Amino acid sequence: MFKEVRSFEYITIAEAREIMEEIAKKRQEKADLVFExxxxxxxxxxxxxxxxxxxxxxxxxxxxxx
Structure with a gap:
């Protein structure tokens, strides 16, 4: 389950929250979110x-x- 890092940039916690909110929304449609x-x-x-x-x-x- 390793993935390749295509690019790297520093982001704020607020930006990370928005990204994770989008990921969570997509994943919740398919199944429950994993613990992590x-x-x-x-x-x-x-x-x-x-x-x-x-x-x-x-x-x-x-x-x-x-």
Whole structure:
């Protein structure tokens, strides 16, 4: 069940939450979520307070600081 990494980029927790929400939605249509997916999604929901758009803007502003 190994998959090839095609690209790598850093993302915020908010972006990860949105990606996992989409994955969970697709997987729930087929079957229940596996333990690891449920656990990761629960963690992301608990610690992600910003929307992905706002998190991206914040990161860009922080990168501009000296």
């Amino acid at each position: 997916t449920r656990r990761a999604l629960r963690h992301l929901r608990a610690f992600s307070k910003l929307k992905a758009e706002n998190a991206k803007k914040l990161v860009q502003e922080l990168l501009k600081l000296p």
